[in-house]
Amino acid sequence: MIVDGLNIENEIPLWVLEGKTIQREFVFKNFKQAFEFMTLCAGYAEEIDHHPDWSNSWNKVSVSLSTHSAGALTKLDIQLAKAMDAFASQVSPN
Numbered sequence: 832m833i834v835d836g837l838n839i840e841n842e843i844p845l846w847v848l849e850g851k852t853i854q855r856e857f858v859f860k861n862f863k864q865a866f867e868f869m870t871l872c873a874g875y876a877e878e879i880d881h882h883p884d885w886s887n888s889w890n891k892v893s894v895s896l897s898t899h900s901a902g903a904l905t906k907l908d909i910q911l912a913k914a915m916d917a918f919a920s921q922v923s924p925n
């Protein structure tokens with residue numbers, strides 16, 4: 832699927848398209864790492880004024896992204912998804 836000229840499958844292959852959202856579940860070693868990830872994401876979300884819909888259960892963070900104002904996916908969702916991918920590997924390096 833193409834969003835604002837960007838191919839979702841190529842740009843963010845670990846995310847799943849669900850209706851007008853993209854979703855990914857992040858799994859960490861423990862709650863502390865999950866919360867560190869969320870803190871990094873929260874700071875970035877404030878910077879770009881674009882925020883995730885998410886929930887946390889111990890070591891898991893379930894994320895759904897969409898642009899509420901547009902009622903659709905936009906390049907901001909892809910930008911945030913990429914940043915979240917990067918923050919996740921920062922918190923728990925492979």
Ligand SMILES: C[C@H](O)[C@H](O)[C@H]1CNC2=NC(N)=NC(=O)C2=N1
Binds near residue numbers: 880881883897901
């Ligand atoms: C006023 C403020 O810019 C808007 O409410 C922003 C905040 N964060 C947002 N986040 C997301 N995901 N979608 C939006 O439409 C949105 N709008």
